[in-house]
Amino acid sequence: MSPRKSDSRERMIVSTAALLREYGAGGTSIDRVLEHSGAPRGSVYHHFPGGRAQLLDEAVALAGDFIAGLLDAAMQDGDDPVQAIDGFFVLWRERLVSSGFRAGCPVVAVAVETNDDAPQLARSAASVFARWQEALAAPLVRHGLTEQRAGRLAAFIVAAIEGAVIMCRVEQSSAPLDAAAAEIHDLLIHALRPSPH
C-alpha cells in the first residue's frame, strides 16, 4: 500500500469520528466524510469494502482505543484512582468546552441507533464501553473493592459521563458533567475509605 493511500484511509476514519461526535450517525454520510477528509471518492470501497458501516465501525474502534489509552495512562499514574477518575471527567469536559459544546461521544452516536443491517456496530460500541469499564475497575480492585463493586462503579461512571456529556451539549454548559464529577468523587472517597471497624 502506498503511503498516500494509507493516509487517505486514516484521514477518512478520523473524519468519520469527528463527524459522528458532532452530527451523530444520521449526519455522517459518505459524502460528508469525503468532503471533510478530502479523500478521493474512489478510495471509499477500496479502503472500506464494507462501505459506510465499516467506516463507522472503524471510527468507533479508533476513538474507543484512543480514550482507553488516555484512561489507562491516567489510571497507572500515581496510583490514585480517585484522582485518575477526576481526570477522566476533566478530559470529557475539555472535549466539550473546546468544541463549544458541539461535539460529544462518537461511540454513543452509533449506540443510539438500532442498525439491523449492521449489528457489528452495537457490538463494537459495547466492546468500547467494556474496555473503559475494565480500565476503571482494575485500580478500584487494587485499592480493596470487591470485583463486583468495582465493576458496578465502573459501569456507573461510564453511564454518568456519557449521559452528562449529552446533557451538557443541549444545555451549552458543563454543569451536568460537573455535577456528576462531584458526586462520583465523593462516592469514591467514601467507597475507598477504610472501614471504621
Next chain:
Amino acid sequence: MSPRKSDSRERMIVSTAALLREYGAGGTSIDRVLEHSGAPRGSVYHHFPGGRAQLLDEAVALAGDFIAGLLDAAMQDGDDPVQAIDGFFVLWRERLVSSGFRAGCPVVAVAVETNDDAPQLARSAASVFARWQEALAAPLVRHGLTEQRAGRLAAFIVAAIEGAVIMCRVEQSSAPLDAAAAEIHDLLIHALRPSPH
C-alpha cells in the same frame, strides 16, 4: 379541524417518538414516519408547516411530558423520594426490556446531533431534561437537602439513567442500568440520612 385530521397529526407524533427511540434521528425520515403512522403524505406540511424539524420537536416534547408526568406521580406518591427514584429506574428498565433492548430515549436521539438548521431541537431537549431534574430535586429538598445538592443529585440521576440506557442497548442487558440504580439508591439513603451529630 376534523377528528380524522387531528388523529393523523397525533399518530404522526407518536410514530416519530417511537422511531426516534429505536432508530435515532438519522433513521427517522418523513417517509418512515408516514409508513409507520399510516398518515397520508399530504398531511405532513398541513399539520407540520415546519417539516421534519417540527415533527421531531413535537415528538421530543410529547415524550418528555409523558415521562415527566410519570415521574411527578411517583414523586408525590407516598412521599418517599428514594422509592420514587428506584421506581424511575424500574420504568426505564421496563421500557428497555419490553422492546428487546431496541428502544432508548427519544430525547437523547435528538440531543446527540448538532442541528445548525434547527437549533430549537437542542433547546427542547434541554427543557425536557430540566423538567425531569426539577421533578427529581423538589422532593429531595422537602427531605432536607439544600437546593444546590438536590439539583446536583437530580442532574446526576438523569445523566446516569440516560447513559446507562445507551449502554444497555448495545450490551443487550440491563446490567448497566441495574448498576446505576443500586449505586444511586445507596447514595440517596446516605445523603438523606439524618446527620449523626
